[in-house]
Amino acid sequence: MGPAVTVRPYPDDLGGIHMKHKLALLGAAAVLLGGLGAAAPAATATPEHTATVAAPAKCPEPTSGHPEISMGDTGTAVKHAQCILRNGLGLSAVEVDGIFGTNTEKGVKLAQKKCEITVDGIVGPKTWACLHKFN
Numbered sequence: 419m420g421p422a423v424t425v426r427p428y429p430d431d432l433g434g435i436h437m438k439h440k441l442a443l444l445g446a447a448a449v450l451l452g453g454l455g456a457a458a459p460a461a462t463a464t465p466e467h468t469a470t471v472a473a474p475a476k477c478p479e480p481t482s483g484h485p486e487i488s489m490g491d492t493g494t495a496v497k498h499a500q501c502i503l504r505n506g507l508g509l510s511a512v513e514v515d516g517i518f519g520t521n522t523e524k525g526v527k528l529a530q531k532k533c534e535i536t537v538d539g540i541v542g543p544k545t546w547a548c549l550h551k552f553n
Contacts, residue, residue: 476553477501488540491518499541499549503529506552 478501480494487495497516503525504512512525523539530537533548541549 477505484543484546486540486542487518489518489520489523492516495541496522499526499546502549502553506549507532 477498480498482493482495485495493516496518497514500512500514500522503509504514507529509525511521526541526545527537527539529548530545535544535548
């Protein structure tokens with residue numbers, strides 16, 4: 419007798435799953451994994467299954483302009499700088515309260531370091547320009 423031959427019910431049946439089912443599973447996996455560069459049918463999404471993510475709002479410009487600010491200062495310019503530090507640079511320790519305190523100074527110094535300008539914790543013209551790169 420010769421070698422045993424396995425006969426499959428379908429020519430494209432591999433491992434017990436019909437090829438069209440494998441393709442459907444691969445398509446579903448691609449949709450779940452974000453497409454991975456493959457095109458997925460767009461008509462499968464319904465409004466209750468989609469989400470819209472809003473871009474972070476820019477920090478409003480201060481009513482007082484952009485004066486030099488540093489430790490101990492208060493007002494709308496301080497709030498503006500804090501808003502940029504918190505929302506633009508992601509420094510959650512910086513409270514947007516309009517009071518230039520220790521965490522605001524640390525955030526300003528970090529921004530100054532990122533912008534490769536003098537690191538002194540004082541927000542003057544160069545530091546305002548630096549902060550606005552993140553707003």
